[in-house]
Amino acid sequence: xxxxxxxxxxxxxxxxxxxxxxxxxxxxxxxxxxxxxxxxxxxxxxxxxxxxxxxxxxxxxxxxxxxxxxxxxxxxxxxxxxxxxxxxxxxxxxxxxxxxxxxxxxxxxxxxxxxxxxxxxxxxxxxxxxxxxxxxxxxxxxxxxxxxxxxxxxxxxxxxxxxxxxxxxxxxxxxxxxxxxxxxxxxxxxxxxxxxxxxxxxxxxxxxxxxxxxxxxxxxxxxxxxxxxxxxxxxxxxxxxxxxxxxxxxxxxxxxxxxxxxxxxxxxxxxxxxxxxxxxxxxxxxxxxxxxxxxxxxxxxxxxxxxxxxxxxxxxxxxxxxxxxxxxx
Amino acid sequence: xxxxxxxxxxxxxxxxxxxxxxxxxxxxxxxxxxxxxxxxxxxxxxxxxxxxxxxxxxxxxxxxxxxxxxxxxxxxxxxxxxxxxxxxxxxxxxxxxxxxxxxxxxxxxxxxxxxxxxxxxxxxxxxxxxxxxxxxxxxxxxxxxxxxxxxxxxxxxxxxxxxxxxxxxxxxxxxxxxxxxxxxxxxxxxxxxxxxxxxxxxxxxxxxxxxxxxxxxxxxxxxxxxxxxxxxxxxxxxxxxx
Amino acid sequence: xxxxxxxxxxxxxxxxxxxxxxxxxxxxxxxxxxxxxxxxxxxxxxxxxxxxxxxxxxxxxxxxxxxxxxxxxxxxxxxxxxxxxxxxxxxxxxxxxxxxxxxxxxxxxxxxxxxxxxxxxxxxxxxxxxxxxxxxxxxxxxxxxxxxxxxxxxxxxxxxxxxxxxxxxxxxxxxxxxxxxxxxxxxxxxxxxxxxxxxxxxxxxxxxxxxxxxxxxxxxxxxxxxxxxxxxxxxxxxxxxxxxxxxxxxxxxxxx
Numbered sequence: 014x015x016x017x018x019x020x021x022x023x024x025x026x027x028x029x030x031x032x033x034x035x036x037x038x039x040x041x042x043x044x045x046x047x048x049x050x051x052x053x054x055x056x057x058x059x060x061x062x063x064x065x066x067x068x069x070x071x072x073x074x075x076x077x078x079x080x081x082x083x084x085x086x087x088x089x090x091x092x093x094x095x096x097x098x099x100x101x102x103x104x105x106x107x108x109x110x111x112x113x114x115x116x117x118x119x120x121x122x123x124x125x126x127x128x129x130x131x132x133x134x135x136x137x138x139x140x141x142x143x144x145x146x147x148x149x150x151x152x153x154x155x156x157x158x159x160x161x162x163x164x165x166x167x168x169x170x171x172x173x174x175x176x177x178x179x180x181x182x183x184x185x186x187x188x189x190x191x192x193x194x195x196x197x198x199x200x201x202x203x204x205x206x207x208x209x210x211x212x213x214x215x216x217x218x219x220x221x222x223x224x225x226x227x228x229x230x231x232x233x234x235x236x237x238x239x240x241x242x243x244x245x246x247x248x249x250x251x252x253x254x255x256x257x258x259x260x261x262x263x264x265x266x267x268x269x270x271x272x273x274x275x276x277x278x279x280x281x282x283x284x285x286x287x288x289x290x291x292x293x294x295x296x297x298x299x300x301x302x303x304x305x306x307x308x309x310x311x312x313x314x315x316x317x318x319x320x321x322x323x324x325x326x327x328x329x330x331x332x333x334x335x336x337x338x339x340x341x342x
Numbered sequence: 343x344x345x346x347x348x349x350x351x352x353x354x355x356x357x358x359x360x361x362x363x364x365x366x367x368x369x370x371x372x373x374x375x376x377x378x379x380x381x382x383x384x385x386x387x388x389x390x391x392x393x394x395x396x397x398x399x400x401x402x403x404x405x406x407x408x409x410x411x412x413x414x415x416x417x418x419x420x421x422x423x424x425x426x427x428x429x430x431x432x433x434x435x436x437x438x439x440x441x442x443x444x445x446x447x448x449x450x451x452x453x454x455x456x457x458x459x460x461x462x463x464x465x466x467x468x469x470x471x472x473x474x475x476x477x478x479x480x481x482x483x484x485x486x487x488x489x490x491x492x493x494x495x496x497x498x499x500x501x502x503x504x505x506x507x508x509x510x511x512x513x514x515x516x517x518x519x520x521x522x523x524x525x526x527x528x529x530x531x532x533x534x535x536x537x538x539x540x541x542x543x544x545x546x547x548x549x550x551x552x553x554x555x556x557x558x559x560x561x562x563x564x565x566x567x568x569x570x571x572x573x574x575x576x577x578x579x580x581x582x583x584x
Numbered sequence: 585x586x587x588x589x590x591x592x593x594x595x596x597x598x599x600x601x602x603x604x605x606x607x608x609x610x611x612x613x614x615x616x617x618x619x620x621x622x623x624x625x626x627x628x629x630x631x632x633x634x635x636x637x638x639x640x641x642x643x644x645x646x647x648x649x650x651x652x653x654x655x656x657x658x659x660x661x662x663x664x665x666x667x668x669x670x671x672x673x674x675x676x677x678x679x680x681x682x683x684x685x686x687x688x689x690x691x692x693x694x695x696x697x698x699x700x701x702x703x704x705x706x707x708x709x710x711x712x713x714x715x716x717x718x719x720x721x722x723x724x725x726x727x728x729x730x731x732x733x734x735x736x737x738x739x740x741x742x743x744x745x746x747x748x749x750x751x752x753x754x755x756x757x758x759x760x761x762x763x764x765x766x767x768x769x770x771x772x773x774x775x776x777x778x779x780x781x782x783x784x785x786x787x788x789x790x791x792x793x794x795x796x797x798x799x800x801x802x803x804x805x806x807x808x809x810x811x812x813x814x815x816x817x818x819x820x821x822x823x824x825x826x827x828x829x830x831x832x833x834x835x836x837x838x839x840x
Contacts, residue, residue: 429709431704432704433706
């Protein structure tokens, strides 16, 4: 009898622990799906559902704030989303918040992102409607990026040419012997330095963009939601191109100048020692040259990185193929 | 005195195998009847029909004044309390101790019996078969002869009026067979039961049976005392007594 | 109509099982109820199977995690390992592996036990002793295995998830709270409920097949061996067939 009773106890423990696990897991899941928490319901309208299904998460500034309750087609261009927002989170979400569709990670579930709007407003209430944010199509972004890339390629090859010319130019050294031109050359070099510094800055900005790109997660969202930024990118690259053109022009001018100087030297007028003894000038010359070199190197790196980024791998591969085709033709 | 069991025109077949073809039998109170027959002649089928484990195709079985066929499950269970059945393979429950084996029919049939009474009955039955010391053993720990005795004790624990023995000595050595046969006689006298013994063990039949029925080809071919049949010159009967 | 002997045999068997199942449902609701025997069977079938189920569950969780990791690293989503393992265990591995182990242990033991009881006339003896053997032996066992397998599956899942947690931690470090957050974040009721419900059917199928094979065992020790063997084979097969049906049904119900 005693034995039977212990058996009963064991059976009881066995069964209860099994059922406890069931209840616990159901509770944990339910908690994630906000079933046991009070929430308010708001609506938002999209032109395109983008694969969002009921149960997907709603994030406010990146924090879990609720779930999608339903996705309904209202008419040919409008889809109504009902969002369940946590009471707790709803206190901090203002009526001017903007909704957009995003992805958890690069290949994860779809999420509805809420971002704070500009200015001050009341917290959202039950039944409110949240405005949506215009987003850019990924294809459009890629197209812009391709133009940008072409520009960057041209720019970098020109930069390389420029520097080669700088390095190989014996005329430059001849020029250094002419003291009368020291001041104007100094000014010119100052300009070059400035230009190269700004080139470097621009490259760094570009670097930042590409760094974001490498971070994968940030990029798509950034580019999707931030057309301003892609515009900036384009502008940056345009500036870069301009700079390099200016550099070319400038180099030509320097060339002309040097030819002049050479002629002057032939006539035996040049006190070059004066310039050579001016150490500050030589230093700045050095700096500018190394700046230019550095920036080209970084740019090259960026381009390689861009090519290796898997998002753009396909694009570059296509490009390569095209190039080989053209070559073989 | 009325008869304990009356069987009239019993028919039973399995597919095309007609086992019983108009079998008749009458068991008087206090009588020990032996049914003799070859293996597969339908002896076991006969007693399984009597206890209601099998349904006859045709014919009438009347046990203690009740027709087996007309009983519902509850009535059949009540009747079965009065009939003991000793199985050929003992049918002791492997998963239970000897005590639990003996308690099983008690608990099942007389639900209102107290624990003390149950314990007393168990010990009484075990003492009847001389195995009181095995009460807490498992059937697997017992020898063949002991198991047969335990099975007999379990059969008798309900104090039945009729006992059906299905080949009680099969698989036992001659000495144990003799002991079992003697035990059967002893208990028959003690509780004044009627019995039907199914067997082909002539020694056992000789010791226990008042009357013998020879089952041949599905009918009661011959009916008489052991010595009577033994003396018969009928070529069908002769081989059984050789 | 003439049928090939094998087909006929198969159909006969299917019919007999269906009849047996029908008898189960008739008997299960009719008094009297064999409570004590039922509880005893729950103990024997449920509690006694836990060590085996726990061990296999633990190993499955561990191995699954270790096997999945390289592929996930290839796709650069190693951090999704707990989520993947959790879904695999809860939805499929847990119920099916547990049911198969259960079919092996319980199906064979029911088949062999009832088979030997049949062969040694213990079933007849019960009937003679005023006990409905179908109620006492079959109903209690089928009910116990129907009710105990889901509990075993749940506990097996829990142990398996713990095994997977250790597996995750072999080559990386994840805190337990992060692990279970990741596991349960990616689960939904649609994962847990169908898996839980189908384990009842698994348990029922294994119990009823074991009982059928044992109850209809042919005479002799060979018959007992055959009952034990065929109840495992048929039971395991039924687990997969039911699993197939379950996935279709959950799909139709939109729970996937």
